[in-house]
Amino acid sequence: GAVVSQHPSRVICKSGTSVKIECRSLDFQATTMFWYRQFPKQSLMLMATSNEGSKATYEQGVEKDKFLINHASLTLSTLTVTSAHPEDSSFYICSARDRGVTGNTIYFGEGSWLTVV
């Protein structure tokens, strides 16, 4: 299947700082990317949907000024957690929609563990 890569896989940052997570589609162009957050023993929670070249659509309860999403190209989306706090510590996962031969299938990145200390 198609490959979606996230970086970094693990990051530790100090409270109050910002951290950026990158999501790349390696072998296809992704006009749409999705960002999820997952807490231990819970399911994935959709945070936002982004289309290349336009503003992201955030789910209810997700602060757009805290979780900045940029989807400037067809192969790259970034999530920036601004002024991070310990409660932002979580597993962040991106996914990308491949409209190619597999027909609109969503592929996921490996995930990024964020720990805010």
Next chain:
Amino acid sequence: DAKTTQPPSMDCAEGRAANLPCNHSTISGNEYVYWYRQIHSQGPQYIIHGLKNNETNEMASLIITEDRKSSTLILPHATLRDTAVYYCIVRPLHSGGYQKVTFGTGTKLQVIP
């Protein structure tokens, strides 16, 4: 997206077939059934999808009932590496750019030696 319901957990003996059910009674005519799995501390992995015909690939088989209100994912010879949470999702195959994917709680499959 139509809602799906899955049993919270299942056990399967190593080497035996694992049959994971999913109910999607409100599925629309243009919605496909997708299956993903998530191994601990990793991103979800695409397994298979189908519309109404049974599908098979190198990972699994997907059996969809004639009325399309339920489906079963079959792992023919489960291994310990198949231990994961399995998610069943329904969504249109051809959709607009903002068609989001939401996850339920899935089925935690434990493969037992």
